[in-house]
Amino acid sequence: MGGAAIEITVRGVVQGVGFRPFVHRLATRCGLTGWVENTPGSVVLHVEGDAADLSRFRGLFGPGIPPAAKVTRLSVRKAAPAGVRGFTIRASRRDGIALSTIPPDIATCPACLRELADPADRRHRYPFTNCTNCGPRFTIVASLPYDRERTSMAAFPMCAACRKEYGDPLDRRFHAEPNACPACGPRLSVRGADGAPMESDDPIGIAAAAILGGSIVAVRGLGGFQLAVDATNDDAVRLLRKRKRREEKPFAVMFPDLRSARSAARVEAADEEILRSPAAPVLLLPARPRSPLAPSVSAGLPTAGIFLPYTPMHRMLLDRTGRPLVMTSGNATDEPIAIGNDEALSRLRGIADLFLLHDREVVQRTDDSVVRRVGRGIYPIRRARGFVPAPVTLPRSFPDVVGLGGELKSTFCFVKGDAAYLSQHIGDLELAPSRDFYEEAYRFFLRFLDARPRAACHDLHPAYFTTAFAERAGAERIFSLQHHKAHLYSVLAETGFDGKAVGVAFDGTGYGEDGAIWGGEFFAVDGMEVRRAGRLAYFPLPGGDAAVREPWRTALSLLRETLGAAEAETAARELFPDVPRDSIRLLLEALEKKINVAPTSSAGRLFDAVSAICGLCVRSSYEGQAPMRLEGAAARAVAGTYPFTLPEVGGQLTVDWSELVRGTVSDARGGLPAGTISRRFHDTLASAVVVAASRLAESAGARHVILSGGVFQNVTLLSRVLSGLRKRKLSPLIHRQVPANDGGISLGQAYYAAAQVAGG
Ligand SMILES: [Zn+2]
Ligand SMILES: [Zn+2]
Numbered sequence: 001m002g003g004a005a006i007e008i009t010v011r012g013v014v015q016g017v018g019f020r021p022f023v024h025r026l027a028t029r030c031g032l033t034g035w036v037e038n039t040p041g042s043v044v045l046h047v048e049g050d051a052a053d054l055s056r057f058r059g060l061f062g063p064g065i066p067p068a069a070k071v072t073r074l075s076v077r078k079a080a081p082a083g084v085r086g087f088t089i090r091a092s093r094r095d096g097i098a099l100s101t102i103p104p105d106i107a108t109c110p111a112c113l114r115e116l117a118d119p120a121d122r123r124h125r126y127p128f129t130n131c132t133n134c135g136p137r138f139t140i141v142a143s144l145p146y147d148r149e150r151t152s153m154a155a156f157p158m159c160a161a162c163r164k165e166y167g168d169p170l171d172r173r174f175h176a177e178p179n180a181c182p183a184c185g186p187r188l189s190v191r192g193a194d195g196a197p198m199e200s201d202d203p204i205g206i207a208a209a210a211i212l213g214g215s216i217v218a219v220r221g222l223g224g225f226q227l228a229v230d231a232t233n234d235d236a237v238r239l240l241r242k243r244k245r246r247e248e249k250p251f252a253v254m255f256p257d258l259r260s261a262r263s264a265a266r267v268e269a270a271d272e273e274i275l276r277s278p279a280a281p282v283l284l285l286p287a288r289p290r291s292p293l294a295p296s297v298s299a300g301l302p303t304a305g306i307f308l309p310y311t312p313m314h315r316m317l318l319d320r321t322g323r324p325l326v327m328t329s330g331n332a333t334d335e336p337i338a339i340g341n342d343e344a345l346s347r348l349r350g351i352a353d354l355f356l357l358h359d360r361e362v363v364q365r366t367d368d369s370v371v372r373r374v375g376r377g378i379y380p381i382r383r384a385r386g387f388v389p390a391p392v393t394l395p396r397s398f399p400d401v402v403g404l405g406g407e408l409k410s411t412f413c414f415v416k417g418d419a420a421y422l423s424q425h426i427g428d429l430e431l432a433p434s435r436d437f438y439e440e441a442y443r444f445f446l447r448f449l450d451a452r453p454r455a456a457c458h459d460l461h462p463a464y465f466t467t468a469f470a471e472r473a474g475a476e477r478i479f480s481l482q483h484h485k486a487h488l489y490s491v492l493a494e495t496g497f498d499g500k501a502v503g504v505a506f507d508g509t510g511y512g513e514d515g516a517i518w519g520g521e522f523f524a525v526d527g528m529e530v531r532r533a534g535r536l537a538y539f540p541l542p543g544g545d546a547a548v549r550e551p552w553r554t555a556l557s558l559l560r561e562t563l564g565a566a567e568a569e570t571a572a573r574e575l576f577p578d579v580p581r582d583s584i585r586l587l588l589e590a591l592e593k594k595i596n597v598a599p600t601s602s603a604g605r606l607f608d609a610v611s612a613i614c615g616l617c618v619r620s621s622y623e624g625q626a627p628m629r630l631e632g633a634a635a636r637a638v639a640g641t642y643p644f645t646l647p648e649v650g651g652q653l654t655v656d657w658s659e660l661v662r663g664t665v666s667d668a669r670g671g672l673p674a675g676t677i678s679r680r681f682h683d684t685l686a687s688a689v690v691v692a693a694s695r696l697a698e699s700a701g702a703r704h705v706i707l708s709g710g711v712f713q714n715v716t717l718l719s720r721v722l723s724g725l726r727k728r729k730l731s732p733l734i735h736r737q738v739p740a741n742d743g744g745i746s747l748g749q750a751y752y753a754a755a756q757v758a759g760g
Pocket of ligand 1: 108109110111112113130131132133134135
């Protein structure tokens with residue numbers, strides 16, 4: 001044997017994705033000997049042989065890494081040849097496996113799809129086929145290490161044929177934990193609206209026929225139930241809205257293939273990559289004007305949420321219907337997604353006309369993920385299936401800590417070593433079922449990671465569920481962190497940036513350090529020091545939920561600030577003809593007497609107000625509707641701006657929006673189209689952000705600008721800010737792994753607490 005050896009350590013999502021068989025095949029092909037093994041959080045391999053063979057191995061290694069693997073770190077070092085014969089895949093090292101890298105669920109791979117369609121294959125039309133490159137992972141795991149016995153596949157003993165594949169290092173199904181076939185694996189069944197079983201050997205055919213007939217079908221998917229209807233049938237979609245009590249929020253649509261997706265949305269090459277990626281998320285894209293989708297799918301927004309079938313069952317269902325299907329979480333609005341058959345039969349009764357069930361338990365409740373694209377990369381909106389529990393890799397190692405998240409779009413985040421594990425999207429914690437889901441997921445992660453958090457970090461808001469939950473985290477130290485600072489820390493965690501920067505957090509609302517409601521903040525960032533350096537000018541925010549549900553209320557406050565009470569009343573009557581005059585007068589009185597109002601710098605509420613002023617959203621039926629409508633309108637209009645000023649107020653740079661608001665009001669009263677006003681508003685606000693950030697950057701000697709907060713999900717605003725910053729030779733830092741909205745703040749909280757604990 002030749003005299004050289006190397007050892008390669010690969011970290012990241014590298015287990016359960018076919019890494020060891022890949023190494024085995026490559027080493028054997030290159031005539032090398034050695035071994036490969038899983039260790040906690042990494043794969044380590046040792047290969048030895050001729051120097052020439054080793055270098056061929058190294059050359060082929062990088063490009064050949066299995067598609068579902070996500071390598072965050074790879075190190076190669078010289079090793080001493082051990083004189084081993086052959087190549088072996090060593091059993092997983094179980095000792096001390098606490099922390100591991102369970103992969104996220106992976107969309108069905110091309111090889112499995114070929115078998116699914118092949119009448120000669122024993123898995124022809126088998127809806128649960130998968131291999132080491134694809135299939136369920138996180139959603140079936142009950143505990144660690146990740147082996148079949150500890151997944152919901154334990155209920156299905158493998159047949160001889162499957163066992164042979166599972167044990168053969170050269171097979172595509174070697175150690176594919178959910179490996180199954182029609183002889184031994186899970187099965188589909190159908191039940192009627194009343195839950196009564198229906199006899200059939202073609203459950204998918206029955207479901208497809210029901211959907212084509214306009215029915216609503218509850219489908220047990222990967223992370224829980226989905227409700228499926230024909231996306232080209234407006235009556236069916238409207239029926240779904242009515243039964244699900246979801247009046248206007250757009251629905252995601254699953255398309256049979258990219259070609260049909262292109263009929264409904266503008267899909268560019270980079271979008272295709274995202275749609276076909278192993279995570280297979282819902283991607284928000286610009287809708288086409290003559291789309292085949294029923295108008296009620298998008299509910300007035302010019303975007304379409306599109307995804308492709310990511311399990312064999314979805315593939316088969318879409319093949320049978322041959323048309324796009326609305327696929328929405330199986331729940332009534334605001335509740336967590338249903339996962340169990342019985343749970344679905346009771347909770348979705350009255351919503352679904354038919355149930356397409358299967359007998360493999362969903363262990364981890366997980367919704368579909370939603371992303372946008374910014375540049376060539378993804379920009380997460382909702383991080384769940386396909387991404388969780390892949391960790392965000394931190395720039396260095398830290399003690400165990402946990403960030404508990406906020407109240408809306410909640411997630412939590414455990415830091416362990418140099419990895420930050422975010423939970424799946426849990427949702428709004430105002431309701432008891434979501435709180436139960438939070439606690440259930442929390443306990444799982446705690447156990448799964450064998451975490452012993454030394455510190456827990458919560459939001460500054462005293463009334464959040466997660467703030468109270470901190471007491472129960474069992475940590476020695478409890479930190480609180482202002483909401484918008486947490487947004488910025490989450491970008492720091494993701495990027496590993498450590499230096500001087502300007503931070504911009506544009507958001508809905510968050511509890512501020514001065515008792516005001518923050519939401520349009522500028523910060524001076526220096527390493528882990530974050531100091532408020534500027535903001536949008538405060539305005540009185542009418543209190544309570546009514547202001548969020550009725551954007552005209554926030555608008556009225558801004559009208560009063562810019563035009564005075566009398567003129568505001570006249571303008572409001574003109575702009576909001578459907579709002580009772582009494583309501584307008586009452587609110588003006590409350591604002592005058594400062595009853596139930598708090599000062600706010602919220603950028604999100606500014607969007608609400610302008611959306612109302614333009615007549616796009618005077619009343620809102622879901623969170624974010626007003627700004628989404630406003631962004632939607634901007635797409636088709638020509639550029640323009642309103643004036644703004646940046647005075648210094650009490651040592652802080654302040655974005656004075658009064659001329660901006662005055663401009664929108666006068667345009668709206670002058671009958672200008674909403675699109676034009678919206679476009680001017682976006683352009684103006686973007687330029688205010690760019691000018692303010694560059695002024696702060698200059699005085700701080702910084703070259704980077706961090707952008708976070710839910711308002712930056714608005715890519716119309718974001719892209720203008722990005723290009724404006726680049727024109728001024730400033731480098732923007734944005735989210736790529738966690739959402740800019742409140743789904744990302746648990747990472748920021750955890751990173752902050754980790755740094756505090758590490759620092760003493
Ligand atoms: Zn596969
Ligand atoms: Zn089998």
